[in-house]
Ligand SMILES: Nc1ncnc2c1ncn2[C@@H]1O[C@H](COP(=O)(O)OP(=O)(O)OP(=O)(O)O)[C@@H](O)[C@H]1O
């Protein structure tokens with residue numbers, strides 16, 4: 354039976370990691386409930402990989418505590434990590450050996466993996482056809498996918514993946530998203546990192562947004578991202594007439610002229626609520642305007658940070674006694 358969502362599979366409290374005076378992690382908390390697919394979202398250098406390394410016991414934090422399945426990682430590292438699968442920056446494989454042989458070897462280390470299990474893991478990452486060739490002939494994306502197969506081989510309850518989607522081509526992205534969803538559907542818990550909002554939105558149900566080693570915001574994807582997502586980009590034949598009409602509409606909070614991807618002028622609308630595109634489209638068309646496109650636009654990660662950073666700075670904590678950089 355799957356325990357209730359409130360049970361935390363992974364819990365990190367007050368993580369600090371100092372590298373030569375630089376705080377890569379600066380009091381970071383992380384909670385991953387049972388069955389969640391949580392996205393750790395942040396720009397380059399935010400501390401994502403460091404966080405994942407700390408929770409996997411690969412890097413010792415300067416301060417703070419990690420619990421996995423409710424048990425302290427520092428004390429029970431080996432027994433806990435047996436139940437965890439991970440992929441953190443460039444998994445190492447034997448280049449002379451095939452993917453199949455690498456997985457056989459890893460399977461043996463983990464206490465044995467059946468032929469069927471190995472085949473199905475390779476299949477899931479789209480490597481079945483190339484499973485027999487030496488890994489040294491693999492491309493970067495193929496190696497990454499093999500790393501994912503290796504991460505799930507021993508059927509772990511918690512899967513931790515650092516940027517699993519970056520660098521993959523679109524078909525591989527679909528495969529890996531499918532794999533993550535399959536893990537979630539089986540009740541597994543997944544923690545992934547990403548610097549791309551759309552990746553997190555499409556595969557995660559929860560998100561923790563970090564910058565400079567601190568949490569800016571944490572919650573469900575809909576709580577955090579949907580309020581940000583009420584923007585529409587409009588391409589229309591008469592911008593002035595459209596501007597006049599839209600400015601008079603109560604859900605249009607603001608409106609600005611921008612340059613579309615093709616260089617043509619567009620309008621960017623910021624709305625006060627969701628679900629208004631069809632009504633606005635009808636109003637424009639009824640006013641005799643030709644609407645070429647009316648497309649929802651996500652904010653960039655930077656815009657999202659900007660709006661969240663305002664909230665976070667308002668609630669900035671004072672330094673703890675004895676705390677030094
Ligand atoms: N081994 C290390 N030695 C010194 N500094 C480090 C080390 N590892 C990370 N850092 C620093 O810690 C900070 C966080 O790095 P980290 O790799 O965790 O970021 P990230 O969020 O994973 O970034 P990216 O999106 O580029 O992968 C950076 O300023 C980085 O330079």
Ligand SMILES: [Mg+2]
Pocket residue numbers: 401402403515
């Ligand atoms: Mg990283």
